[in-house]
Amino acid sequence: MNNFLHENLFAIILFLLMIILLLIGLIGVVIIKLLLNPKSQTNSSAPAVKEEAPLIIPTVETAKKLRKLADETVVEKFFCENHPDTPSVGACLICEDVFCEKCLIEHDSLYFCKEHFRVFANNKWKQITDVKTTPNTPDDGLFIYHFKRHIWRDNETPSFVLTHYKINIEEDFIESFIQLNVIEKDADRLSDEIEKYKAR
Numbered sequence: 001m002n003n004f005l006h007e008n009l010f011a012i013i014l015f016l017l018m019i020i021l022l023l024i025g026l027i028g029v030v031i032i033k034l035l036l037n038p039k040s041q042t043n044s045s046a047p048a049v050k051e052e053a054p055l056i057i058p059t060v061e062t063a064k065k066l067r068k069l070a071d072e073t074v075v076e077k078f079f080c081e082n083h084p085d086t087p088s089v090g091a092c093l094i095c096e097d098v099f100c101e102k103c104l105i106e107h108d109s110l111y112f113c114k115e116h117f118r119v120f121a122n123n124k125w126k127q128i129t130d131v132k133t134t135p136n137t138p139d140d141g142l143f144i145y146h147f148k149r150h151i152w153r154d155n156e157t158p159s160f161v162l163t164h165y166k167i168n169i170e171e172d173f174i175e176s177f178i179q180l181n182v183i184e185k186d187a188d189r190l191s192d193e194i195e196k197y198k199a200r
């Protein structure tokens, strides 16, 4: 009888120990998940950014916003570079000057001034960056815009930035990939230069 109780007690204690171990394991998993999830980390610190996230859609407006972010000192121009009395409708992807409807050429949702449409059409282009940004890290691609301006101002080296959007279903936001395109023959040199530029 005593022996029987003793054996049962042992089983009960073993059972309880297993449950405790299981609970510890579960708590551990929950803690690790919480620590690894960037959403919960930033929830309190950046609610404004999170709320804005669903508004980011792939439009010219977004591109403008990003360009603005890239250079806050940029002066907003409203009239065509060629026709000072005509309101502008958009900016050339290469020179970033703004132009009226007559002066701006659209090709596959990309906009160029007449001069740079020729540059675009007559060259082979190579993408040299693919930098991911998220609503939590909106500044990660800024150096690309700065670099683009830098090579244009210094040497009139043409390049253009494309933004590729991907919806992150798991995290419920839109990721953007900032892609700098340069003329193929410049690609190797500019790849090196942008790495150095980023590291500054």
Ligand SMILES: [Zn+2]
Binding pocket: 092, 093, 094, 095, 096, 097, 112, 113, 114, 115, 116
């Ligand atoms: Zn242009």
Ligand SMILES: [Zn+2]
Binding pocket: 080, 081, 082, 083, 086, 099, 100, 101, 102, 103
């Ligand atoms: Zn014009």
